[in-house]
Amino acid sequence: MDDLYREVIIEHYKNPSYRGYLDPHDYAFADSNPLCGDHIEITLRVDDQNRISQAAFQGHGCAISQASADLLLESIIGKPLEEVKHLDKDYVLDLLGLDLGPVRLKCALLSLKVLKAGVYGLGEAPDSLVE
Amino acid sequence: MDDLYREVIIEHYKNPSYRGYLDPHDYAFADSNPLCGDHIEITLRVDDQNRISQAAFQGHGCAISQASADLLLESIIGKPLEEVKHLDKDYVLDLLGLDLGPVRLKCALLSLKVLKAGVYGLGEAPDSLVE
Amino acid sequence: MTFDVTQIRADFPILQREVRPGVPVVYLDSTATAQKPLAVIQAMDDYYRRSNANIHRGVHTLAEEATALYEQAREKIARFINAPSARQIIYTRNTTESINLVAYSWARANLQPGDLVILTEMEHHSNLVPWHMLAMERDIRLEFIPVTENGLLDLEAYHKLLEQTPKLVAFTHMSNVLGTINPAAEIIRLAHQAGAVTLLDGAQSVPHFAVDVQALEVDFLAFSAHKMCGPTGIGVLYGKADLLEAMPPFLGGGDMIREVKLRSFKPNALPHKFEAGTPAIAEAIGFGAAIDYLSRVGMKNIAAHEHEITQYTLERLEEIPGVKLFGPSAEHKGGVAAFTLEGVHPHDVAQILDQDGIAVRAGHHCAQPLHEKFHIPATSRASFYLYSTKEEVDRLVDGIYKVKKYFG
Amino acid sequence: MTFDVTQIRADFPILQREVRPGVPVVYLDSTATAQKPLAVIQAMDDYYRRSNANIHRGVHTLAEEATALYEQAREKIARFINAPSARQIIYTRNTTESINLVAYSWARANLQPGDLVILTEMEHHSNLVPWHMLAMERDIRLEFIPVTENGLLDLEAYHKLLEQTPKLVAFTHMSNVLGTINPAAEIIRLAHQAGAVTLLDGAQSVPHFAVDVQALEVDFLAFSAHKMCGPTGIGVLYGKADLLEAMPPFLGGGDMIREVKLRSFKPNALPHKFEAGTPAIAEAIGFGAAIDYLSRVGMKNIAAHEHEITQYTLERLEEIPGVKLFGPSAEHKGGVAAFTLEGVHPHDVAQILDQDGIAVRAGHHCAQPLHEKFHIPATSRASFYLYSTKEEVDRLVDGIYKVKKYFG
């Protein structure tokens, strides 16, 4: 895991491709992980076929939360909004290629939770979105 | 302990010498053991030198609580009131000749607690009276 | 698994104990607390030797192991009572705290002066005093389903009480004195028809037979680990999700919060909202091991075994002149036999039985109003669990004859 | 007893553990929870194997043994903090419940709308949220003793706050983030002069140095067993006798009553008035064993050892470029070193350290307002206890250099 951590996580953390804030946007949502203060805000634009055309995140937090946001957004560009609604925990873990304990899992899944709460248009982001 | 229990406790329980209620009396007090419902009421008369001249108890409960009341009253007849104020746990245990666990100890000491609360003229009978 | 009581007894180290040299223990006090199988003792021992750490907030290996073990236990408990989700399992200290949690959080948010709470005359103090305290503070009305002479709830009287539209019906699934197993599903169904929320005191039912919260449709269920082969210091409140979600927090502190500012806080999600401070981590893990153990033996097997022992006990005790049994006949009854012996105080019965290693309980068993109803200050109580045997019942009977000789 | 850390480490089975093959644990998270010596693990194991029974109400041998063990532990705890009497030691689940007990029972009986409660900016959530809840319910005012840039309480500001005649001053004896040891005796003396009652959060002090409630004249003291080599699931509230006597009960149920009728109850005497239901019996006994263990080693020795380790840690961490330490210098500080590493999130620091078996905590350590004050969301925290060594500190320092290389 040593090297994976270094290669995947730290690279995307240090040099994210999708950092930013889209204004205007079609979807937006923000949430924090109460246990560690990680914060992620995601903005999305969709095309006329309801596919994700652009995505950006901003926020702060640990390498895992920020890198997984970057990896997640990279992976959904061009995907139909409907498909994004059904992404799950394993999807993110596959992107990261890491086995994580329960605490770091929350960091890794924060961006997926924010993304799904945004596309579902929910008022809040319950943990059940990523279980 | 088998035989002591039978001889001392059960004899005094079955054939108490000081059962009753003195009316009029100089001192009286009653209390219960909340854990088991044992109840003892003691009435006393003192002579002009403040010595205990007569004593009686009534109530209900286990053999240990009732027998120890009988033994206790038997032992204080003729004693100065001041001395009664200073009787302690070991005094009663010597009378009984028994080694008791913490729960039955409360049964055994109920009569002493009632007696002391009465002669001190207290409104209630705290456990600290017999510690 | 076939049920073999000898094999089961070998799992419980304390049952091998001699109370005094040559006097093996005959433990007939499982209603007060159950003994613990080796698997439970070792799960906690292992935890302290290998994985001890504070949970939820830690990133390091020990903290992650501890968190995983703690939360796995919650999943096991959820499955055991067929809860829809583990987040409906709130860890508490015991049944008593679980009931107080409902009284402080749900009831204080939902009950107004004049509102009616229905209890029963056979409740344990744990399901009386929290409502006394609330009644004093809030002017809530309390009414009681009466207990009939043979130890059953008077359901006709219950029907009448329901006409007064109670807000809450809180009752014991099984009496810890009479042994009565109450018709919980029916009582709950009727309460719901009347618009009331229900709280089931499962302290004596969850340990002894299968309890399915979804089949019962119960709103709240309270129980204690220590009565079901688990450790002291941990219990559970189960609640329906919508009720728990809507309830205000009870205890404030670490872990139950989502965010804290200097002057305000946001509560955490379920179940953490109700678990303030460092919880009973080792105890949760021990509770999980107890659930595994009971599930392996099988709740059906346990209930059948206890039924057989109880039936035998009632038969044998009824033979003894001067013994008076309380509670219904074996068909309505769990593994409890409370009795009086004419002319002998229950404390003396228990003390003399103890001379032969026989552990029964004597007193009001935290059900003083029930004893008052039957005009007795105390009873002696023998109670059973999966490890109890007919030979132990025989020793009890011999012991009672000895008591009679003493006081004869 | 001379203090030999190698010998002490041999008493703690978990310190022999390898987190992964070849990677021994370096446990630097004792502020979250302490490890347990064999004596404590075995005291509980023994209890479950030999004496397990419910307490107080039982006449049989097991119940009497259990009751005696449970109450002896209370006596030990009383002596440990020099309480005038064991009945002033109330068993709770943890520090958090102890503080909530004061908030629910004492405060709700004694505080009126508009009354002032003084806290500090360095409180753990456990000593914030209960007061937030009370403030919302009752319109109590909260004010905070500020924390200075170097991590001490601003006592001048405290003097000013006292002019507003607070009813309660509740504060931590030692910060679990800054490590600051507050001048408790002085704060309490001033509070009393102003007519206020005092509550001391001893979660981090009682485990680490001698705390004497009579010398401090403190009104309430809260602490947890799990932070002082004892088990999870048990804590203590100490209180002055007159305050505890006058307080209404908190949780209702078995054992906390003197008498129960169908519609009313009389509370029991201290300490039982505040202990409802079957308590954490094994845990109390384990706590007693922990007290014995700590007393045997000697609190003076423990404090001196931790001071040495802390001083060494501060020196070594200050050398590392990019490391920023929080809290005062070693002379005002217990065994806690919270720090940030420039450009690296504390979670990542902790995770990478964990690869080498080094267990530190990362986050806001249940002190979010304090972190906000210092404008950081989180810190990494290494913390020490009697079994910590300088070699472990060296491994921490090596680990931090490795983190820097990763992120460099």
Ligand SMILES: Cc1ncc(COP(=O)(O)O)c(C=O)c1O
């Ligand atoms: C200063 C302080 N107060 C209170 C607590 C809460 O202790 P517990 O979680 O045992 O209730 C802690 C423990 O983290 C602490 O460090």
Ligand SMILES: Cc1ncc(COP(=O)(O)O)c(C=O)c1O
């Ligand atoms: C029916 C019933 N309810 C509640 C309780 C209280 O359980 P605990 O003491 O574990 O809180 C008991 C245990 O004696 C019981 O038998």
